[in-house]
Amino acid sequence: MSDWQQVSIGDLEAPVHRQAAVPPQGSRTSMSDGYPLRSLGEVMRIDIQRTPMKPATTYRLAGVLNAGKGVVAKGEIDGEDTEYAAMNVLRADQVVMRKLTAWEGPITVVPAEFDGFVVSNEFPTFTLGPDLTPDWMRHLCRSPRLWAEMKSRVSGTVQRRKRLNPEQLLQIQLPIPPREVQARIVEVLDAVDDQVAALDTEADALQNVLRRRRADSLTEIPAVEVRADEAFSIMMGRQRSPQRATGPHMTPYLRSANVGYGTLDLSDVLEMDFNPGERETFGLRYGDVLVSEGSASETAVGMPAMWRDEIPAPVCFQNTLLRYRAIQGVSISAFVNHWCLWAYESGKFRDVAGGTNIKHIGSRRAVQMRVRLPNVTDQARIVTELDSMSEVIATTRAEAACLREVRAALLAGLLDRTIDIGSVESEV
Numbered sequence: 077m078s079d080w081q082q083v084s085i086g087d088l089e090a091p092v093h094r095q096a097a098v099p100p101q102g103s104r105t106s107m108s109d110g111y112p113l114r115s116l117g118e119v120m121r122i123d124i125q126r127t128p129m130k131p132a133t134t135y136r137l138a139g140v141l142n143a144g145k146g147v148v149a150k151g152e153i154d155g156e157d158t159e160y161a162a163m164n165v166l167r168a169d170q171v172v173m174r175k176l177t178a179w180e181g182p183i184t185v186v187p188a189e190f191d192g193f194v195v196s197n198e199f200p201t202f203t204l205g206p207d208l209t210p211d212w213m214r215h216l217c218r219s220p221r222l223w224a225e226m227k228s229r230v231s232g233t234v235q236r237r238k239r240l241n242p243e244q245l246l247q248i249q250l251p252i253p254p255r256e257v258q259a260r261i262v263e264v265l266d267a268v269d270d271q272v273a274a275l276d277t278e279a280d281a282l283q284n285v286l287r288r289r290r291a292d293s294l295t296e297i298p299a300v301e302v303r304a305d306e307a308f309s310i311m312m313g314r315q316r317s318p319q320r321a322t323g324p325h326m327t328p329y330l331r332s333a334n335v336g337y338g339t340l341d342l343s344d345v346l347e348m349d350f351n352p353g354e355r356e357t358f359g360l361r362y363g364d365v366l367v368s369e370g371s372a373s374e375t376a377v378g379m380p381a382m383w384r385d386e387i388p389a390p391v392c393f394q395n396t397l398l399r400y401r402a403i404q405g406v407s408i409s410a411f412v413n414h415w416c417l418w419a420y421e422s423g424k425f426r427d428v429a430g431g432t433n434i435k436h437i438g439s440r441r442a443v444q445m446r447v448r449l450p451n452v453t454d455q456a457r458i459v460t461e462l463d464s465m466s467e468v469i470a471t472t473r474a475e476a477a478c479l480r481e482v483r484a485a486l487l488a489g490l491l492d493r494t495i496d497i498g499s500v501e502s503e504v
Contacts, residue, residue: 111253111493117246120171120202120213126162127194129155135163138193140172142179144218147172147190163194164201169210171202171217177230177240181223185214200242212258215265219487222250251491261490264500268483275476279469286465287421293458294418299450305443308412309401312369312439313393314358316348323349328387330360332368332376332396338417340366340381350392358392358399363409365400365416366393370429370436377435378425380416382409398442408452410459415447 129135133155138147153160166172168191174182175198186201195201204213216222225248232238253261304310313329327350334341350358360366360383368379380400383391393399400416402409419425428445429435450458489495 111251111491113249114207114252115247115249119205119207119252120246121205122242122246123164123170123201123203125164125201126197127165128162129157129160131156135160135194136192138166138190138195140174140182140184140195140199143181143223144184144214146184147186147193149190149193153194160194160196163196164199166190166193166195166201169204171204171213172199173202173240173242173245174199175239175241177226177238180220181217181226183217183222183226183245185210185217202242202246207252207255209255209258209262211262211266212253215262215487216250219491220484221488221491222248225250251493253491257497260497260501261487264490264497265483265487268479268486272476272479272483275472275479279472279476282465282469282472286462286469289465290414290418290462291422293462294415294448297448297450297454297458299448299454301446302449303443304445304447307403307407307415307447307449309399309403310439310442311358311399311401313395313397313399314350314354315395320348320350323351325349325351325355327355327390327392329358329392329394330366330383330397331394332371332379335366335368335379335381335397337379337420338381340383340386342386345387345391350390355390355392359390360393360399361401363402363412365409365413367398367400367416367420367425367437367442369396369398369438370431370434374426374429374435377429378416378420378437380413380420382413398437398439405452407449408455408459410463411455414459414462419445 134152135155137150137153137160139150140146141148147166164172166186168186168188170186172184172186172195176182204210226240226245229244229247230238230240231244313331316331326347328345328347329350330340330345334345362383362385364383365380366383368376371377400412402412424445425437426435428441429437430441486495486500490497490500
């Protein structure tokens with residue numbers, strides 16, 4: 077094993093290594109079904125950095141994404157920026173983490189293209205020792221096991237401001253295979269990642285085709301143009317208030333945070349009091365389309381998703397959403413859904429939104445939008461084609477998601493040796 081003395085990157089820009097005695101075998105931690113459990117402090121060391129910012133110098137600023145997804149460029153800063161009096165300089169193959177751990181796994185290995193970027197002191201860096209390969213560590217940084225260990229060591233009382241100190245990261249114990257086994261596991265996981273990337277690329281390409289076909293179908297078909305409220309029933313949800321926080325008719329409701337681009341996130345559904353009459357007025361029915369009414373981010377304005385009774389009724393909605401509902405004999409739910417998706421993809425919702433910092437569509441603007449409305453027979457024909465394409469995309473994305481789950485289980489099994497690397501190599 078090796079130990080190393082850390083120096084400031086501003087002084088030397090590299091760690092100085094010194095040989096240390098190999099600790100006695102008894103000092104090792106317990107075995108994890110074959111691979112020794114070792115603290116990260118044994119196999120990597122924190123870099124002591126506080127590089128002063130030089131005036132009249134432009135620095136490329138970076139940050140760290142969650143779930144081990146990597147480093148991201150955040151723009152440029154001037155060396156005279158008093159907010160960043162000192163920074164850490166990234167070097168290829170270092171480990172970099174974010175102290176603030178409100179989300180999963182803010183840790184990764186620095187790729188070569190980010191060598192020389194700077195990060196604030198919120199992002200400590202670490203140099204790997206000879207017992208860890210950078211490629212192996214990249215995969216380890218995507219391990220839910222590591223994320224769980226990180227979360228178990230955070231400090232702080234406010235959920236979104238909990239922090240993990242670098243010294244606490246180094247206390248985490250994980251099974252560390254020999255370097256030659258690391259290389260074999262990396263090859264297997266890279267092969268799975270290539271399959272996932274291929275599926276993602278296929279789904280993205282199909283999505284682009286669907287968007288073009290949807291635009292053609294909804295804008296070029298011969299049809300009468302009407303106001304949106306003649307084609308659909310449009311309503312804004314009920315306003316949230318402290319008085320509604322408790323009551324005899326507590327009811328789940330959706331808000332803009334639950335609505336994405338064609339998807340619903342129902343992991344955090346809130347409740348407030350809706351009396352029986354309000355449940356009837358603001359209740360959701362299968363096929364309703366929910367549209368994000370406003371957001372500080374223009375890309376989120378108008379995001380639509382269809383409600384498919386994912387939660388048992390009654391479920392209502394807040395005034396951060398607009399509800400689009402088909403009108404019997406005039407429109408069908410699937411057509412409403414595709415029209416709302418087109419209005420979002422084409423920017424029509426953003427075009428009608430008002431406001432400066434926070435854009436709002438508003439019910440008044442929503443009902444005045446123009447809709448090319450074919451008869452219900454033609455609507456059914458259009459949506460049959462578009463829904464078929466949507467199903468292929470959904471199937472492809474589901475396959476990629478399943479493969480990601482397989483990958484996570486594979487990494488966990490290879491770590492604790494419940495899965496034999498030799499048997500996996502023969503199948504991948």
